[in-house]
Amino acid sequence: MARYSREFIKRLRLRHRGYIILLVTQIIYILLLPAAKGQPELQSLLNIGLAGVLLSQVVRYTQIKKYNSYFVCLGLISMAMELIWRFSLELNPAIGHWLTPLHLSSWLLFYFIAVIRAIKSLIREPFVTVPVVMAAVDCYLLIGVAGGILLTGVLELHPTAFNAEVLTNGDAYLANTTNKVSHFSPLVMAASFNILTTLGSGIMKSGNTVAQVVSTFITISGQLYVAILIALILGRTRAKN
Numbered sequence: 001m002a003r004y005s006r007e008f009i010k011r012l013r014l015r016h017r018g019y020i021i022l023l024v025t026q027i028i029y030i031l032l033l034p035a036a037k038g039q040p041e042l043q044s045l046l047n048i049g050l051a052g053v054l055l056s057q058v059v060r061y062t063q064i065k066k067y068n069s070y071f072v073c074l075g076l077i078s079m080a081m082e083l084i085w086r087f088s089l090e091l092n093p094a095i096g097h098w099l100t101p102l103h104l105s106s107w108l109l110f111y112f113i114a115v116i117r118a119i120k121s122l123i124r125e126p127f128v129t130v131p132v133v134m135a136a137v138d139c140y141l142l143i144g145v146a147g148g149i150l151l152t153g154v155l156e157l158h159p160t161a162f163n164a165e166v167l168t169n170g171d172a173y174l175a176n177t178t179n180k181v182s183h184f185s186p187l188v189m190a191a192s193f194n195i196l197t198t199l200g201s202g203i204m205k206s207g208n209t210v211a212q213v214v215s216t217f218i219t220i221s222g223q224l225y226v227a228i229l230i231a232l233i234l235g236r237t238r239a240k241n
Contacts, residue, residue: 011061016131018057023134025053026141036186043185044086048079063124064117078106104153111146115139144196147218148189156181161211166202196222
């Protein structure tokens with residue numbers, strides 16, 4: 001049986017505790033989405049808070065040390081972009097609109113690398129415990145969050161890709177609002193999890209190419225994650241045998 005140092009066991013416990021904290025944070029994140037409707041500042045705080053927990057509780061104790069400082073910097077840049085983008089949309093919608101691609105790309109790159117690093121770290125875990133299983137769920141939910149950010153960006157750049165009647169629930173005032181992201185970003189974030197789990201969502205227009213491409217991308221990302229994770233775990237098991 002392999003022997004591990006006290007320092008290794010300490011970091012292992014801290015990392016596993018981080019997995020649990022991250023999962024609890026994501027559950028709270030999802031539960032607070034209804035409260036964030038019409039409150040853009042709360043949605044941004046949820047995004048920043050989730051990234052902060054990921055960086056402080058998991059990345060800090062990760063087994064993947066290569067380029068760790070660069071990844072932390074990318075996370076901080078994404079969090080800063082969230083604030084800049086959100087304030088720009090409120091104070092000067094035109095500037096916020098042009099900042100959307102930068103905001104979107106920084107978050108998507110951050111979560112893409114986070115999931116890849118997490119998968120590599122999970123493969124290196126010496127024990128399969130409940131926190132490790134929770135870490136696998138963490139990654140899946142992070143894909144859903146990234147999908148929600150993608151949908152939010154599309155909502156700002158291509159609002160015609162969305163079904164206005166479903167978004168507004170028949171509210172004429174909301175249908176005519178110019179700042180749709182402030183009102184509907186929590187809804188499209190929640191819809192991302194439905195799309196991720198292949199349940200589908202009626203907020204996207206079935207006849208719109210952008211809507212279909214984005215929905216397909218989110219769904220395939222979730223399915224690929226599950227397939228890749230299972231394949232890597234099976235490969236690790238066979239290698240040990």
